[in-house]
Amino acid sequence: MKLRSALRVRYVAIGVGVLACCALMAWFAYVEALRHYERVRAGEVAQRASFYALSLEAQLARYESLPRIAALAPVLTRLLRNPGDPAEQAAANSYLKAVQTNAQLAAAYLMDTRGNTLAASNWNEPGSFVGRNYAYRPYFSDAVAHGVGRFYGVGNTTGEAGYFLSVPIRDPEHPNAAPIGVVAIKAPLGSYEDALANSGDIVVLTDRDNVVFLGSVPQWRYRVLAPLSAEARAHLRATRQYGDAPLDALPGDTLRRYRVHYRPTGSLGWRIAILTAPAEDRQTAALAAIGAAAASALAFALAAALWLRHTRERERVRARLALQAAHRDLETRIAERTAELTQANSDLARKVEALDDARRILRDTRDAAIQAGKLAALGQMAAGITHELNQPLTALMTLSNNAVRLIELQRIRELARNLELINDLAARMGKIVAHVKAFARNDAVEREPVSIDETIKQSLALVQGHRKANDVTIRVAPIPDEAIALASAIRTEQVFVNLLTNAIDACAMSEDRKEVVVEAAMTARTVRVSFRDSGPGIAPEALPRLFEPFYTTKSAGKGLGLGLAISQAIVDEFGGSLSAANVEAEPGRRSGAVFVVELQRATVQSESTT
Known part of the structure; x- marks a missing residue:
């Protein structure tokens, strides 16, 4: 009885130890898996954030030179010199309408030095800018003071949001004198917001005050990710950047459910914010912990089975007292060794085959990593390549307009020279694209x-x-x-x-x-x-x-x-x-x-x- 009781206590102790080891392995697997998945998720989110930022910067770069080109038009200078002339105003309205239509802008308009709008592309539409004063807008004061103004906000007249770009206009006869007016364009970013909505991510675009103004969740627009200071709120009210929006903070439990990843973009202090749910990483890590616990339990079970088998075999061997039993035992051992050698040969063949597969996978993985490295380099060069293509594109637009005018005037010699310049610019763009295509090819x-x-x-x-x-x-x-x-x-x-x-x-x-x-x-x-x-x-x-x-x-x-x-x-x-x-x-x-x-x-x- 005492022997049975001692054995029972021993088995219970072994069982408790096995359970403790399985629990420890599960905890260790959970911690390491969660750390791994968080690192992987952070890397993936950083890549996607860079893609969103580069896409936005490329779209904004398309509009960068438009107001400077528009400011060179003599029709705008003439209206600024004679603001009361109806004929000059009509000509300026027509020119700005052409700029707005050709560049697919929301609006283009001209202001004097006091911020009063003299001409606009929407002069004949309800909610026209003509006669309105926008001196309180930062893009007006920045253009006068610093030579360029950039601003995103809700239109005070139309109620529609857009990206504003403005530059000063100087009198050609007095280029060093103070500006005589400001020309501004309003570019829509609706297509970019649609792309964010279709991306499958929870991604928003915030300004320097953490106000959400674009994103994949329309209900979060003009909400803040952090409480606004009194000074920031007063500034936003003064510039009417977001109209009459209350600028309330998102509900506290909303942000607690997500992990926020930021990536700066643009020149106005904007940030791309991608929100991910950490619960998914915890669930995946929990599955890894369960797998580790099951694997540990299986390993202990196999060890116990082998130990029991060994114990029973040893007892049978001791029971064999006769030479006949010893002979049978010897034959059994020979058969077992033969089977083990056969199995070992089969295992070796499978390992050789697996090694060949592993080498092939390693080669394919290396080639994929090299191609991914080229694509990542192309992503980093995207902004520069866009800039290189943007300048010839802008020049092509101007030269094309000149060609139409030269045909009307029957100035054939100048038209031929104009077409030669267009051909040279197209060849330059072709070389740039050829370089990029050759670099991206998976050779x-x-x-x-x-x-x-x-x-x-x-x-x-x-x-x-x-x-x-x-x-x-x-x-x-x-x-x-x-x-x-x-x-x-x-x-x-x-x-x-x-x-x-x-x-x-x-x-x-x-x-x-x-x-x-x-x-x-x-x-x-x-x-x-x-x-x-x-x-x-x-x-x-x-x-x-x-x-x-x-x-x-x-x-x-x-x-x-x-x-x-x-x-x-x-x-x-x-x-x-x-x-x-x-x-x-x-x-x-x-x-x-x-x-x-x-x-x-x-x-x-x-x-x-x-």
């Missing part, structure tokens, strides 16, 4: 002779917008014609674009000289291309980890830490190397960083295969 991994000179030229064209935005000079030393590497043109271009982008970002942090130097040199077997910047250099603690995936020294929202890792993988694939070091002006003082790409020369490969 096959085949090594071939690649001209380093041509690859550097293509890469410089792709980073041109980013270089101009940061006011950085790129100096390329003469590249020898025989600098031919054995690689892939598109993937080599991806590496160069990434290194040039990083160098431009580093130079942007410099307060004096902003210069990137690109040089190429050759040895008997390799081609070496170096990218040296005048930035602050690389911190000593960052150098050993520079090529680790997801390690970045850039601020949040400006990089995922994959660019250098992908670039190193591409160069390694070609049998080359990618290294980084600091440039020291004097011992202990950094004066920039240099990245060196070393590739095999095409002539070396040709000689080895003949």
Whole structure:
């Protein structure tokens, strides 16, 4: 009886210990899974926020030059000189209507220096701007004081929201004198808000005072994510930015149910806010915890079964006293070992097959990561490319209008010159688009002779917008014609674009000289291309980890830490190397960083295969 009682206590203790281990594994799995899913969700949300921000900035950039072009029209200057002339007013109204129609704007209008509207595209419509005074609007005072005014708000006359852009008009005969008027346009952002509503995200656009003015949830419009200060509320009332909206805060329990991710955008202090529900991550982590607990219980059950089986087998072996029993036991053991070897051979074959599958998946994953890196670089260059295309598009509009007028006047020689300029601008736009299409192509991994000179030229064209935005000079030393590497043109271009982008970002942090130097040199077997910047250099603690995936020294929202890792993988694939070091002006003082790409020369490969 005492033995049975002791065994019962022992089994109970073992059961309690097993349950405790399963609970501990479940808790550990829940914590780690929740942390992992939160990191993954944050990365995904950051990418989507960047996409929304770039889309908005691209749309706003389309309207940036329109008021400046409109301000050059002599008909507006004549009306400002003679504000009471009905003929001049009619001509100005007609011109502004044409601007509004061709550019698909909500309105275009002209104000004098006191803010009184003299002409407008809607002069013949109910709610016309003509005769209205908008001196209290910030875009009017900013245009007079700073040369340009930007503002988003609800129209005081129409009650419809829009994005306002304005510039001053100066007398051509006295260009240095004070402005004689202001021309403004009102652009609709309804298509952007529709895109947000169809995105599937809970995403809103807020101003610097946390007031929601666009978003995928119409009921949140003109509500605030945080209480407004008395000063901010008074300013909004004075400018009537959002009309008579009460600007109440969202219900407290609304924000408590979500995690808010912000991303700055535009030049007016706006922010993209994406709201995600943390409950989904907790549910997924709970499922992972249940799986871990079940796996732990199964492991303990298998261990107990093996232990019981071993105990019973040992008892049977001890019961065999005769030689016949020992012989049967030996045969049994031989059969078991044979089965184990057969199973081991089968397992080995499956592992070899799984290893081949894993290698194929690794290769496909690497190619996908390289293509994703190119698309991410294109996303970062989108604003610059848009700017490069926007200028020729604007010029094309002006030249097309001139061509129509020249045909009417029968000025054939000037018309021919005008058409030549249109053809040149179209060719320029075609080159820009061709560069982007070639860069985005998902090419096959085949090594071939690649001209380093041509690859550097293509890469410089792709980073041109980013270089101009940061006011950085790129100096390329003469590249020898025989600098031919054995690689892939598109993937080599991806590496160069990434290194040039990083160098431009580093130079942007410099307060004096902003210069990137690109040089190429050759040895008997390799081609070496170096990218040296005048930035602050690389911190000593960052150098050993520079090529680790997801390690970045850039601020949040400006990089995922994959660019250098992908670039190193591409160069390694070609049998080359990618290294980084600091440039020291004097011992202990950094004066920039240099990245060196070393590739095999095409002539070396040709000689080895003949």
